[in-house]
Each structure stands twice: as structure tokens, then as C-alpha cells.
Amino acid sequence: MRKNLIASVAFLLASSTAVLAQSATDGKVKIGILNDQSGVYADFGGKSSVEAAKMAVEDFGGKVLDVPVEIVDADHQNKADIASNIARQWYDTEQVDAIMELTTSSVALAVQAIGKDKKKIDIVTGAATTDLTGKACSPYGFHWAYDTHALAVGTGGALVKQGGDSWFFLTADYAFGYSLEQQTSDYVKASGGTVVGAVRHPLSSQDFSSFLLQAQSSGAKVIGLANAGLDTSNAIKQAAEFGITQGGQHLAALLFTLAEVHGLGLEAAQGLTLTEGYYWNRDDESRAFAKKFFARTGKMPNMIHTGTYSAVTQYLKAVQKAGTDETEAVAKQLHEMPVDDVFGRGGTVGANGRMIHDMYLLQVKKPSESKEPWDYFNVLATIPGKEAYIDPAKSGCDLVK
Structure with missing residues (x-):
């Protein structure tokens, strides 16, 4: 009887480990949208980028690996120190898996450095400096919508x-x-x-x-x-x-x-x-996306908004393909997977994290x-x-x- 009990416990532990390997590490996937929501770049990205991220989650089905996907957001006020404090709090205590948008290059560079140290993913759609995929590149950092x-x-x-x-x-x-x-x-x-x-x-x-x-x-x-x-x-x-x-x-x-x-x-x-990197009135697919976005925000999307939708979507695809939200596995998929959506048609991701796609x-x-x-x-x-x-x-x- 004792032998049977030990065997049963061992089987249950092995089963739970297998399930965990094919699921989110903490029972959810949490993405932070960190950008300027009240200053000079509020229309450039702002709350509309948050809505684009939420659209991406909804279009994906609201879940990945059978766990819910949550979007949180904050205003960094175009200050690298404020952004850094928010990023640390999100990563250390609020179980945020990835941070995206990151308007303002000084902010994006600071947050990417934190992500590199803590082995956390960031996907930049709002900032422009090529240093993000140059001298300041990170194995967990990606640059999505455009650059200088x-x-x-x-x-x-x-x-x-x-x-x-x-x-x-x-x-x-x-x-x-x-x-x-x-x-x-x-x-x-x-x-x-x-x-x-x-x-x-x-x-x-x-x-x-x-x-x-x-x-x-x-x-x-x-x-x-x-x-x-x-x-x-x-x-x-x-x-x-x-x-x-x-x-x-x-x-x-x-x-x-x-x-x-x-x-x-x-x-x-x-x-x-x-x-x-995007224009809403270019073809039927871009017009269909823009119509949905307009219904939520009262405005047509620019490349920052649509790029954020693309970044969130690709991240969720990478989590799904990796079978986990563990950083190394997801980053590997983000580097290897082609990008093909309303924003990044035929896109590829370089070894430096730069998503390469057509511009207009x-x-x-x-x-x-x-x-x-x-x-x-x-x-x-x-x-x-x-x-x-x-x-x-x-x-x-x-x-x-």
C-alpha cells in the first residue's frame, strides 16, 4: 500500500510538472503598456496604445495557454527615473511578464537596461533611437514600429x-x-x-x-x-x-x-x-482594423497604435508556441517567428531584436x-x-x- 501511495504521489508530481511546463509560470500572462499619457506625446501613443493592446488580447481570445491575459498601463511622464521605478515595481512585485510601447528614447533605453538585468522582455513601439538595437541591445529587447x-x-x-x-x-x-x-x-x-x-x-x-x-x-x-x-x-x-x-x-x-x-x-x-510604418487607408485589411480601432477611440490609428497591436499579438503567439511565458523560451520564439499581421506584413526579426518591415x-x-x-x-x-x-x-x- 505504501509503495502504491508513493508511486501515485510521484505520478501526480510528474504530471503537475508537465502541465506547468505547458502553462504560464504564475497562472496568468501580464503585459504592461508604459508610455506618455498626459504630455507632449499623449496623442502620438498614449491611451490609444493601451486600447490597441487590449484589442490585440481580445482578438487573440483573451487567453493564452488556457490562462487569462491582463493588460496594465501607466504614464511615465517622459521621465526615465519614473519609468524605471514603475518597471521595477511591475517586474518585482506585480508579476508583469513584458513591457511595451515605451514612448521616449531615454525611457526605452532605461527600461530595456532593467529588462536585460532582470531577464524580462520589452518590445518598443513608441521610441525611435537605433541604440535600442545597436550598442544598447538586449537578448530580451525588441524594437518594432520604426526607428530613426x-x-x-x-x-x-x-x-x-x-x-x-x-x-x-x-x-x-x-x-x-x-x-x-x-x-x-x-x-x-x-x-x-x-x-x-x-x-x-x-x-x-x-x-x-x-x-x-x-x-x-x-x-x-x-x-x-x-x-x-x-x-x-x-x-x-x-x-x-x-x-x-x-x-x-x-x-x-x-x-x-x-x-x-x-x-x-x-x-x-x-x-x-x-x-x-502603417497607413489606415492603404487597403481593405488596414481599413477594417482602423474601423474597429475608431469605434473604441474615436480616432484612426497611426503606426505606434497599430505597432503596439502587432507587438502584443506577436508576443502572445510566441508564448503559445513556446508553451510557456518563461522569458528565454519566449524571446527565442520572437527572434525566430515571422511577423505577418495588419502592421508587419512579411516582417522578420534580426538577431539584434530589430523587426524589419516595409515603411511608407x-x-x-x-x-x-x-x-x-x-x-x-x-x-x-x-x-x-x-x-x-x-x-x-x-x-x-x-x-x-
């Missing part, structure tokens, strides 16, 4: 080809701005253009007058706005007051999305050239060209992923063999 190199190749390359061969930069004074200015400068120079100067402004600046006057007096054909969100919108509005474009200079919005065009309005934004060169329509609300862009060109992104072998990431 893709923006430089798209917008910078297009304007140089159109004759905009001399540039002056208005740059946000933090990691993202520096990276975007550097990547675009390198691309402009490689294409035969010149950079005549640059000036840096603080994040969330309200007055761009002195910066714009320096740009205007430089005589550059193109003023590159190496900033984003409300900073870009405010710079464009104030540039109009100085008559900069009327004087023959061209404004290049190096990171400008559908959300910011909507906020600025077609009258002010018309003619701007920009680069995104867009031009803002004139008000007379727009046929319906949110119909803001003409698609000028598709930029193949291999052209848009740095070859992982040349990225500076020490994970690439």
Missing part, C-alpha cells in the same frame, strides 16, 4: 532627391533627437547634400521663435524638425507665422504621424512629407484632395524593410554573430 534610421531614409532621402540638398536641424534635446539628427545628417551627406547647422530645444518647448529665426537665417533649403508630437506641431505653426515656407524653405517633419496631422489640420500640414513615404494632402475624415495621405513610395533598417550585422549590437 528608417525615418532618415524615408523623409530625408526623398527631400534630397527633390533638390533639398542643404539642411538645418531643429532638434529635441535628448537621445531621440540626437539620434534622428545624426541619422538624417549622415543620409543627407551620403546623398550629396550638406548640413549647415543645428540648434537644440528642450522637450515640450512652447516658444520656438529664436530657434526658427536661426534656421531661417541659415539659408538652408530644408529645416529638419528632429522632434515629435506637440513639439513638431508647435514648430510648424510658429514657422508659418514667420513666413518660412513662403520664403522658399521647406519644413521636413522627420517624425510626424497621422495623429499629429489631425491635430494640426490639413490647412497647416498640407504638402508635408513624412514616413510611417507619405505626403499630406491638400484639403481639396481629402475625400473623407482622416483621409490625409498620398502614398508616394514603399520603402523595403532591408533599405529602411540598418543591417543587424552593422548595427553595433554585440549579440549579432
